[in-house]
Amino acid sequence: MSRINVMIPWLGTEEVAAVTEVLESGWVAQGPRVAAFEEAFAARMQAEHAIAVSNCTTGLHLALVVAGVGAGDDVVVPSFSFIATSNAPTYVGARPVFADVDPETGNLTADSVKSALTPQTTAVIVVDQGGVPVDLRAIRELCDPLGVVVIEDAACGAGSTYAGRPVGAGAEIAAWSFHPRKIVTTGEGGMITTSRADWALRARRLREHAMSVSAADRHGSTLAPAEEYLEIGFNYRMTDLQAAVGIVQLGRLDEVVERRRELAAHYQEELGDVRGLRCVADPAHGTSNFQSFWVEVGADYPLSRDELLEHLAAQDISARRGIMAAHRQPAYAGVDHGPLPVTERLTDDTLILPLFHQMTQTEQDRVIRAVRA
Numbered sequence: 008m009s010r011i012n013v014m015i016p017w018l019g020t021e022e023v024a025a026v027t028e029v030l031e032s033g034w035v036a037q038g039p040r041v042a043a044f045e046e047a048f049a050a051r052m053q054a055e056h057a058i059a060v061s062n063c064t065t066g067l068h069l070a071l072v073v074a075g076v077g078a079g080d081d082v083v084v085p086s087f088s089f090i091a092t093s094n095a096p097t098y099v100g101a102r103p104v105f106a107d108v109d110p111e112t113g114n115l116t117a118d119s120v121k122s123a124l125t126p127q128t129t130a131v132i133v134v135d136q137g138g139v140p141v142d143l144r145a146i147r148e149l150c151d152p153l154g155v156v157v158i159e160d161a162a163c164g165a166g167s168t169y170a171g172r173p174v175g176a177g178a179e180i181a182a183w184s185f186h187p188r189k190i191v192t193t194g195e196g197g198m199i200t201t202s203r204a205d206w207a208l209r210a211r212r213l214r215e216h217a218m219s220v221s222a223a224d225r226h227g228s229t230l231a232p233a234e235e236y237l238e239i240g241f242n243y244r245m246t247d248l249q250a251a252v253g254i255v256q257l258g259r260l261d262e263v264v265e266r267r268r269e270l271a272a273h274y275q276e277e278l279g280d281v282r283g284l285r286c287v288a289d290p291a292h293g294t295s296n297f298q299s300f301w302v303e304v305g306a307d308y309p310l311s312r313d314e315l316l317e318h319l320a321a322q323d324i325s326a327r328r329g330i331m332a333a334h335r336q337p338a339y340a341g342v343d344h345g346p347l348p349v350t351e352r353l354t355d356d357t358l359i360l361p362l363f364h365q366m367t368q369t370e371q372d373r374v375i376r377a378v379r380a
């Protein structure tokens with residue numbers, strides 16, 4: 008019996024050819040492939056502007072900078088998310104304020120955001136957790152009149168839909184991840200999408216040291232124009248090697264999501280009637296790419312969550328503990344927060360089952376049998 012991993016990226020010979028072509032061109036840093044990837048990504052996600060960055064964490068950082076969030080501000084975030092969602096506000100000197108999540112979706116709701124707002128709140132970071140779309144409209148209806156910027160952490164969301172459109176399309180600004188644990192991968196990588204031309208322009212500059220002339224333009228000309236550094240920027244660039252992979256991966260997105268949804272539906276069918284188990288599902292307002300297929304292990308199931316993980320590991324099935332809770336990490340020890348009962352329950356009682364494009368029916372049936380047993 009061979010090991011079944013929780014996730015395996017789907018990479019093929021087209022990615023190899025695309026990288027080879029970039030290597031042979033001699034231009035490996037940010038250049039024409041990054042520009043082409045940005046254009047393709049904006050079109051696919053129905054976004055007006057896309058700015059490639061080094062990863063989603065740096066994307067969230069830049070999103071907060073261009074939105075004007077800074078020292079003394081409060082930023083509402085779900086504790087129930089990868090730690091980067093909480094770290095980004097800290098980078099700009101703001102304070103993350105943890106809000107609880109909906110028990111069905113694992114996402115912030117207008118009610119949970121409302122109860123976490125303070126007079127200092129200038130932004131909220133909402134997450135499409137595990138690919139489940141957040142109910143963005145309800146949260147923007149609350150926040151827009153208050154002048155509170157809503158930033159969408161769509162790290163897991165490529166290929167999910169909200170109200171009939173790609174997630175992120177309804178956001179003023181969103182950040183995406185191309186880590187191999189996500190649906191589209193470039194090894195490491197990220198993207199910012201935004202509807203605002205002024206934010207796009209500033210993010211584009213800030214990602215390369217806030218230079219007045221892009222490095223690609225400078226090196227592309229024989230007599231390079233003199234550049235100026237307009238403010239203190241960062242080096243958050245993506246490379247053309249990564250973008251070449253991203254362009255191929257983006258072309259595979261629809262096929263990947265279709266297969267993931269098929270596998271998720273099979274899990275739901277086969278595990279839906281198991282006492283004490285609850286499977287993640289599409290919310291009423293959209294569809295998930297099932298980036299993470301999680302199940303909640305209730306009191307009626309014969310094993311605890313950790314016992315089920317051990318039981319699966321004994322059969323060479325590598326499941327994972329569910330989404331983490333930032334407020335329980337040493338990095339945030341001593342940070343004040345309100346009660347987070349749903350976050351704590353979900354982080355304690357959920358686990359993520361293997362689900363990847365190349366997964367065979369035999370492999371999935373092995374996981375299903377192990378859980379049912």
Ligand SMILES: *Cc1c(COP(=O)(O)O)cnc(C)c1O
Binds near residue numbers: 064160185186
């Ligand atoms: C993975 C992830 C990130 C971080 O993405 P990187 O590209 O690795 O920086 C941020 N937020 C969420 C919700 C994530 O799942």
